[in-house]
Amino acid sequence: MNKPKRNLKKAILSSLCFTLILTGIIGCSSNNTSSPKNANEPSETNATSAPKEKVKLEFYYGLGGKLGETMDKIIKDFNSGNERYEVVPIVQGDYGETLQALQASLAANKPPALAINGYPEFMKLANSEVLLPLEEYIDQPEYNKDDVLLLEQGKYKDATLGVPAYVSTQMMYYRKDIFEKYNIDYDSLESFEQLAEAAKLIKEKEGISGWSIMWYGEHMIDYARSTGGDIVSEDGKTVTIDSDEWIYAWDNIRKWIHEDKIMDTVYGGNGWEWWYKTIDNVMNGKSAGYTGSSGDGGDLDFSKMATGMQKGFNGSKPRPVAVSVMFNLFKSSPKEQQQGAWEFVKFFSEANQTASWSVETGYIPIRNSAVETEIYKNKLKENPYFSIPLEQAKTNGIPPFVDPTGGKIYAEIDLAKDKVLIENVPAAEALKEAKKKAQAELDKVLKK
Template sequence: MNKLIEDFNKSNDKYEIVPVVQGEYGETLQALQASLAAGKPPALAINRYPEFMKLANSDVLLPLDEYMNEPEFNKDDMLLLDQGLYDEKTLGVPAFVASQMMYYRKDIFEKHNINYDELENFEELAEAAKLIKEKEGISGWSVMWYTEHMIDYARSAGGDIVSEDGKTVTIDSEEWVYAWDSIRKWIHEDKIMDTVHGGNGWEWWYKTIDNVMNDRSAGYTGSSGDGGDLDFTKVATGMQKGFKDSEPRPVAVSVMFNLFKDAPKEQQEGAWEFVKFYTAAEQTAYWAVETGYIPVRDSAVETDIYQEKLKENPYLAVPLEQAKTKGIPPYVDPTGGKIYTEIELAKDKVLIQNIPAKEALEEAQKKAQKELDKVLKK
């Protein structure tokens, strides 16, 4: 990010981007809310989808449709542009695309004749994890303490967040309970999997990766954005698995640039110039090969930098393939994130406190339904 900011600043003599780094997306939202309350928003921010929805619901974001209709922007080349829509206006532009991937230790899987790609579902992965735990004495798989992953698991068991008509929260359905309680049992009862939680910022995330790279776990569910930090001589990238006979349904989500209504006009214009620079094919390809995230333009795949990296690391293509062939959009939470909050609280009860999924999800469903009902009544 700093490299691209530096390149942009050198490329023009009118605008300068001054980065302010936060620990993680929740901290970014807190900083934004404080600056908005003080009447001094930044010109530009990057937000994950749930945080974007909260900001969109607060009516503080600048509509970008007029900017995006500039011919040189070529919006038809962009991936997941529809995820920035809110109330028929475009309030966000993809900065990068993430999908949650499965990373596993090639040496450990090969040693025990486990072919990840031939595993039919998550239950077969659990059987492989059990074998690895018995033979190696290490965790067979690590489950991230991450709400998005738990939502992926539930949807990959056939569940959804709400009913088709959008009126009923369904996070207490049989499919959700099955997926989540399977994870809970594998962690707390069978002890063939584990989860790391707590710490500052993304500390728990990086500890999970460290456990895999340092022979304490055989694999983990992570982000496509981990690809820039992993040693692919040791690990391989796999696509997500479904549960039972269900197809995997991982979310492919845009992490978005947002501009703010109350920022000075000149700063808004400078921010948009940076967005255009950053999302151009060469820059988004550079971002992708350095981080592992999915580029935001179809044309990025044809750039020299992307093609050269692909020769060096064929696993770079797996997240893009998953996003295009199996990826589904995130749920658009009409409550401004309150349904997501209840799912997050339930996730902690299941993963950390070992509370049965049925109990945690039924409580979450009741609270989430009340929030949805308020919105529907309006």
């Protein structure tokens, strides 16, 4: 900042004194050296300097509804309490749009300081070698990494490239009044096929959809793995998404939606629009239940709704994924922004903070110690269903598939999902085509 010239300064002071004398407030002299300066008084330079501007930290994420509202509040709390950094939210429509925005910013060499990514999106970024290794941060004692759930999911090859923001597992939500009306005890249902029988009864009696299937690849993977299927063979060399187990689960769902019409799926729209419309349909009595995320807890009315664990198919045990949604930092960000982004990650990851996030959203907190907080315990007293996602994750949860192609196998599964759920293409046809393309991508990796 340039200092004003001395003569100009005197003129301003003289004018100010004259004005104050006329109003009878004070008398003064334009000679600022006429009285000795107090040793404790700040210098002219310091007194006239503006406060140092905070370091801006762009933060990309795609969260809607209660999730977005809760994240916004946490960011404001961080900004108001931190004198050095200011998080600037750059809100996207969903995880997919966040990835697209990140890819564009990285291509322009203008990455944000921080982002939240779903697991498939994290894998794509990890494979492209743009993410910052985080060992120097997570090894700091104040982070207490031994208290963090699923920290291992952030490892890619030999480095930790992401840390959990929150943990998700896919739950079953249903209308208590409708199930009770027809004496359907959700917990006593032994399989997804039995749930389909209940859906058929509800459709016949109520004229509404008996169950809603989310237009979501992770759910369709859960169904296949809960039939005994896997994405690749044990030796990691063969893609197995066209196996009998996958075809059985996916084609039954296709038939229940398109042929029997006892289930439905909502698709399309902007961002998470299809997700929230599915929830609205259940809340408004157009559907008796749906498969959703543990993170839906903040948007549901539990005077009407109940939470259940996933069901297996064809006599198999349910195997839902318990997955970490990741915080990611970027190699090409300035060092000061990397440090500031980590300050926000630590803030978000404190036991009380992650417990509060869990209470507001329904997601599983990332710290073991969070369940011992008063915030978490009080929520359990208010809503006993609140503990079911964590129980499912610990009882039946399995890790997500680590895609060695950097997400290309996941992408083929997602395309096949659209064909089955939307276009009514037989599962065998859709999955065999997806397997062929995914296998070609896997072969490229194996040859390196």
